[in-house]
Amino acid sequence: MNDRNSESPIIEIRGATRHFGGAWPAVDNIDLDIAEGEFFALLGPSGCGKTTLLRMIAGFENPNEGTIRIDGVDVAGLAPNRRPVNMVFQSYAVFPFMSVFDNIAYGLKVSKVPVSQRRKRVEEALALVRLDGLGQRMPDQISGGQRQRVALARALVKRPRVLLLDEPLSALDAKLRETMQMELVSLQKKVGITFVLVTHDQDEALSMADRIAIMDRGRVRQIADPTTIYESPTSRFVAEFIGKVNLFDAVVKEVLDAEDRIVFEVEGLGELRLPRSRTAGSPMPAASTALAIRPEKIRLSAERPADPIAFEARLEGFAYHGSQSHLHLITEGGGRLSVTSVNSKRKPCESERGKRCFISWDFDDTLILNE
Amino acid sequence: MHRSTSFWTFFLPPSLWLALFFLAPLALVFGFSFAEKRGLIDIVITGTLDNYLRALDPLYLRIFVKSFWFAGLTTLICLIMAFPIALIIAFSSAKWKPILLLLVILPFWTNLLIRTYALIAVLRTRGYVNFSAEWLWEKANAGLNLLGLGDYQLLGERFVPFELLYNNTAVVFGLVYVHLPFMVLPLYAALDRMDRSYIEASLDLGAGQLRTFFSVVMPLALPGIISGIIITFIPALGSFLTPDLLGGTDSQMIANVIERQFKSANDWPFGAALSFILMYITFFALAVRALADKGNRGSGSTPA
Numbered sequence: 001m002n003d004r005n006s007e008s009p010i011i012e013i014r015g016a017t018r019h020f021g022g023a024w025p026a027v028d029n030i031d032l033d034i035a036e037g038e039f040f041a042l043l044g045p046s047g048c049g050k051t052t053l054l055r056m057i058a059g060f061e062n063p064n065e066g067t068i069r070i071d072g073v074d075v076a077g078l079a080p081n082r083r084p085v086n087m088v089f090q091s092y093a094v095f096p097f098m099s100v101f102d103n104i105a106y107g108l109k110v111s112k113v114p115v116s117q118r119r120k121r122v123e124e125a126l127a128l129v130r131l132d133g134l135g136q137r138m139p140d141q142i143s144g145g146q147r148q149r150v151a152l153a154r155a156l157v158k159r160p161r162v163l164l165l166d167e168p169l170s171a172l173d174a175k176l177r178e179t180m181q182m183e184l185v186s187l188q189k190k191v192g193i194t195f196v197l198v199t200h201d202q203d204e205a206l207s208m209a210d211r212i213a214i215m216d217r218g219r220v221r222q223i224a225d226p227t228t229i230y231e232s233p234t235s236r237f238v239a240e241f242i243g244k245v246n247l248f249d250a251v252v253k254e255v256l257d258a259e260d261r262i263v264f265e266v267e268g269l270g271e272l273r274l275p276r277s278r279t280a281g282s283p284m285p286a287a288s289t290a291l292a293i294r295p296e297k298i299r300l301s302a303e304r305p306a307d308p309i310a311f312e313a314r315l316e317g318f319a320y321h322g323s324q325s326h327l328h329l330i331t332e333g334g335g336r337l338s339v340t341s342v343n344s345k346r347k348p349c350e351s352e353r354g355k356r357c358f359i360s361w362d363f364d365d366t367l368i369l370n371e
Numbered sequence: 372m373h374r375s376t377s378f379w380t381f382f383l384p385p386s387l388w389l390a391l392f393f394l395a396p397l398a399l400v401f402g403f404s405f406a407e408k409r410g411l412i413d414i415v416i417t418g419t420l421d422n423y424l425r426a427l428d429p430l431y432l433r434i435f436v437k438s439f440w441f442a443g444l445t446t447l448i449c450l451i452m453a454f455p456i457a458l459i460i461a462f463s464s465a466k467w468k469p470i471l472l473l474l475v476i477l478p479f480w481t482n483l484l485i486r487t488y489a490l491i492a493v494l495r496t497r498g499y500v501n502f503s504a505e506w507l508w509e510k511a512n513a514g515l516n517l518l519g520l521g522d523y524q525l526l527g528e529r530f531v532p533f534e535l536l537y538n539n540t541a542v543v544f545g546l547v548y549v550h551l552p553f554m555v556l557p558l559y560a561a562l563d564r565m566d567r568s569y570i571e572a573s574l575d576l577g578a579g580q581l582r583t584f585f586s587v588v589m590p591l592a593l594p595g596i597i598s599g600i601i602i603t604f605i606p607a608l609g610s611f612l613t614p615d616l617l618g619g620t621d622s623q624m625i626a627n628v629i630e631r632q633f634k635s636a637n638d639w640p641f642g643a644a645l646s647f648i649l650m651y652i653t654f655f656a657l658a659v660r661a662l663a664d665k666g667n668r669g670s671g672s673t674p675a
Contacts (some may be wrong), residue, residue, distance in 0.1 A: 005553065058571075058575060059574075059575075060571055060574075072555075078577050079574070080571070080574040081574050081575070081576070081577045081578055081579060084470075085575075086575055086576065087571075087573055087575045088570070089439060089568040089571065090568070091566055091568050091570040093569050093572035094571060095572075095573075095590075097590045097591070106573070106576055106578075106586075107576030107577050107578075110576060110577045110578040110579075110582055110586075111577045154572075154576065155575075155576075158521070158576065158577065177428075
């Protein structure tokens, strides 16, 4: 994380493309830099190419075009066993016929680390993933969470430059997953090794990664830190993939240079004036675009509020979720919105269907999506 | 009540079949093995152990040992040959897999006798192997003549055909040919359902292809290897047709001896005893395997 710019990236991907003969390339001309010591997440729906990209870094797939450099070295044609990276597999792939100790020692044994040193390093790795004393167990005598730690220890004991994690938590139950998320993050800070995580779980990526690359159909749609990804998505795809969002088609109606405002005609809402600074570039009148607003950024009130963005709406439906409630509203223009309200008081907010109310939000929370 | 009726409806016919055509003859042969021959066709079950004692004669023991040696060698050669075949099939694309599997199973569609006669046609003195060798010999000789070395008879005066039939090598060759699919199929099944990420994990941890094969693929395929060994070794041990047709006087296996007792020697009690000794050995091998299996399933952890 610290002074990332001063060093050259540990992983440098340029124009990487991989065809499998589908409708579009599994990985399509991707440029990506991953910095030393970073916790990087590749996030996307299934089939977006994230796993293929990870397997290309590991050496299990070769790009049809483009180059991959690891630590400054072009790894084209370099077999997986010659790359300074190690992988934690989705199925963990802990060898069932070897004890936990032998599993972790395997990588050291094949690279001919002397026995005395091997023992010490395995013990250290066991302690690192808090499996002390379980070395003599067989994989079928430990829990799924513990097997996952064995897979981690087995990869980390090799002291790789980069640790690749392919959906490492998807096989764990929800509670354990949350614990392991926090453990993985603190482990990464402790060992200081670059982690590249592949996941389809947005929560996982947002809560764990320093930076996220959102992928779709073999392409990278946006690379940014979690806050930027959530609060300032640059495309419809990213906005809809991460979290919930209310999306509206819009057309630029007028650019008011004097007031430094842009007037949008928003489908279902009506006219909306936004400060020019909210939009990137210089929108032309009649340009079509999309506006988005996150459900939790919308305020509800009984009286018309003084905010510049406010609409009257009717409550259509209501779903109680314990810590929060989801409200479905219809504006006078026919636009449908969902609003999340946090149930900070014991009594949930009014839920009478057909009730009229006002919704409002801030300029800053309005997302303008050009793609 | 109703359930038990339908149970008997399904259970009875196959049980009767088994009892009538398998257990009864087996019991008869078992009885004969404790019998004495009186006259040409009279056999009296007297409870004697003479037949079993006679089987311990060095003459027959040698044939037992020879049968074990043939079957063991066949199993080993099959294992070494079948592993690459099974690997290739397991790792080929979904399009090729059924075709390759079909090629492995295809010989089963032809009668064993016909396949063995076909082998004779390949291996005999005027067979395809020797034809090919002779053709090569003539071409090589013509080449030597062209070089002006024709007068030295470097390749011998005449082509001498290889003696490929009616010896021990022919028997093992035939046994390997017949039993290879029995080894390929269980190995393929074990390799095909193996999680590929084990192999990738091994490569990822720095092991080469060969190391990965011996340290990861072989142990994971062990159940398939053991099944393959058993279903190759047991029928190979009791082979009759292959040594009978391809073997010489010196390459008789135990099944040939048994056949002779029942037919030309007309000594059913002794043939029965030999049969049962073969069965006991087979059962013993299976029992050892089951015990080893039980031992493996317990904790088998060893420190590095």
